[in-house]
Amino acid sequence: MSNPPKPSNYDLFRQADFNRPEHYPLDQSVSPELYRPLATWMGRLLLPKPEERDKVKGAWLELHHAGAEYQHLVGQVVYLRWHNLAEVMSRVWSAARDVYLSEEAKQSLAEGLVHPTRLDHWRLVTSLESLAGARPHNDVIVMLREPVEVVESPEQDEPASLYISREPIQITGRYYALVKFIAPVQSGGDLFRVVHFNRASRRFDGPEETVHLPETIIDTEALYRSTSHGIEQDPLNETGWYIAGAKNPAGTFVAQALAPRALLNLQPDQIITGRKAAVNFIKKQAWHETTERKGQINTVLLTTEGDEKAALDSWREGDQALLVNTYGGIGNGREPYPYPGGYYFGHFSYGRARVIREPLADALIFDLEYFQVFSSNGDGLVPGILHWTRYVGDRQFGFLGYRPVCDILLKLDCFTVPYAFAHRSISALERMSVFLEFVLHLYRIGGGSGGVYFGVANNCTQDSNQALYAAVKDLDVAFKDHPLVQDMLNRHPEEAERFDRLLTLGHDLRKTLLPTGTVRADWRYNFQLFEVSLNENGWMNILRALMTWRAMTPHWASTAVTTVFLAHGATAWVLRSNQVGNYDPEMVPKAIDP
Incomplete structure (x- = not known):
């Protein structure tokens, strides 16, 4: 007799009303x-x-x-x-x-x-x-x-x-609020009294309300992705939480996603100046004492030159940054997807960060979206562009309470600021997102086969960095061949100088991502061979991977790319969280392995 089908986490999670969109009435009034x-x-x-x-x-x-x-x-x-x-x-x-x-x-x-x-x-x-x-x-x-x-x-x-x-961006919830948790309505219950932030007084002394923080569904590995017991005692509660969700049929707001306000605002815990110190932090300190810091966050601003105030003031409303995302593992022997020897290399993705003025607090915060290259999985996570509320903050499907997360935000004008022409503007960051949208669609359908199974040559790290390589290469070719672009650069020498810096950045990224000096065929031809390499096996896959060995694992790739950007004068924010919003003592965060 054949074994019965194994249930997916997706099927289990959908058993809860709060995880199903149809549970929430279309008519919402807030x-x-x-x-x-x-x-x-x-x-x-x-x-x-x-x-x-x-x-x-x-x-x-x-x-x-x-x-x-x-x-x-x-x-x-x-x-x-x-x-x-x-x-x-x-x-x-x-x-x-x-x-x-x-x-x-x-x-x-x-x-x-x-x-x-x-x-x-x-x-x-x-x-x-x-x-x-x-x-x-x-x-x-x-x-x-x-x-x-x-x-x-x-x-x-x-x-x-x-x-x-x-491409549309995947989200969780419809509305968000800024609140502080007071206490559960009943001990051990999942209804909580909260108090809203008062923009006038700059304190949590606004109206009180009862919100629903439903118990999440345990997954197939007997793990809770997040818990709510004791959230009112969490030190992060002092600065408040952004909660995202919608009202249920009873008219109670359901907090489907959480975000610690202190993680997203532009008030770093630490500022590090100097290129050597910044690179050292990325290589040796970003994941330091991950296990010991369960439930904690850490935000660090890195600048290679200038003073601390100038570095902080350089991040203004409307700025954009390249986001380099990795996440680590689960310790205590509970990792569902371990590698031989107990290693866990984690996950890698790029994304985009924007500095926006959040109206409820009237303060600057980071708005984050991730270009997620997921293989076929049991959670029903869909390759695509995921907003923070979906990818990190979602209490059932997200990673805030499930795994340690590291977001590195890199701001470098030649890469993140658009080049303006007569009828349009374009940046390397924008071109990278266009290439990744192509990849994300193919991942959703497995290149036509319906499934994607990661290997050494095609995985979240390799294919994300293929898009980074393609974006800089594409702008180089387009700018050199287009007479209107050349005319613009001739008339605006400051833009020409900025473009020259982009080419130098691209040259150094190429040396870093392609240490053998040979460009992989599936990288050279702008994804035209992507489906071939996606389904290729054996020695050819291994040889292809060795051409870009620095892009084989998340830690290698994030460290290498960030180091190149810092060498070219980028400023960077490092946003770290370690299973925040999960008070299960059995859950222990594990640092990403190199």
Whole structure:
């Protein structure tokens, strides 16, 4: 007799009402003084039926929040489509693939992995379809990056259409608040009294409210991803928490995601000046005493030159930074995915950080999004662009209480500040995100096979760094070959000097990521060989990996890339958390191995 299928964490987690989007009423009313929407445009993706594809031309979107002029659309199901621009259409259709689940993917379903089964036997699946159909149920919640073009039917006999040009960002919740926990309503219960932050007094003396902090579902390894018992006694409670979620049918706000305010604000615990000291911190101190610091955070600002005040003042509202993310393991013998010898190399991703003025506190904070290259997994984590509320802060699916996390934010003007032309602007950071969107779509569908299983040559670290390499190379080629760009550089020598610094940065990144001096074929040809290497096995995969050995493990890659950026004058923030919001004594954070 064959063994019964193993349940996935995704299936287990969906057993709880608070983990299912349909649990939350579409009609939500919150006080704008106490709550703010996570974004202007938000909703739940719905995969069209096969016979609807030609009509929908993308995905359905159950609209949860809209711009001020379009409030009448909230609660409706609308078309979500790609903008009909040549550049956008070229990106979309160059990545479209037929999907036929491989035998390996079908077999791994019984082992508890989640695959895009609803897309099986679909022709030319596009990225909106792969995002909407990544899981067995319609439960991917997203926010849309603006601008969003709205087209409504004059006769209103057809749903409205929303047109976008960039991939939607996965989120958890609809609204957020800034609160301090007072105490549980009943001892051991999951209803908590909270007090809201008062922007006028700059203290937590605003209105009190009861919120729901539901007990998370234990996973297949008998681990709780987060717990709430004792959160009111946590030292981080003094500076408050951002809670994200929505109201349940009873009208109680459910805190689906948490973020310590002290982790995201621009007030570092420590400032380190000097290149040597900054590099030493990245190499030797960033993961220091991880186990001993369970439940703690640490924020450090690094600058290679100048004084502390100048370094802090250089981060202003509107600034962007390259985010380098890694996470570590679980100690105490509880690591679900150990390597031989007890090692755990962790996970790697890039992302984007923005400095925004958060209106509830009227203060600058970091707004973080991650370009997550996930292999097929049992949690139902979808490769894509994930907001902090989803990737880190989500109490059930996120990593804040589950693993130690390290975010390094690198600000370097030649890489993160756009180059402005007559009709558009572009930065290396933006180009990298475009390349990664291509990769993320292919990961969602396994290059057409339905599943991705990491190897030494293709994994979160290698494929993220392929996009970094491609972004700088692409700008180099585009700028050299475009006469209008050359004319702009000739007329603006300061921009030419900044571009020269980008080329030098790219040269040093190439030497770092390609120590053999040979460019891998799948890197050289801008992902055209990506699916080939994704499914390649054996010695060829190993030889391919050795060409980029510094990008083989998360610790090597994050240290190497950060060191190069610091050498070129970048300033950096290091945001560290060690299983914050998890008060289970059996859970112990473990530092990432080199």
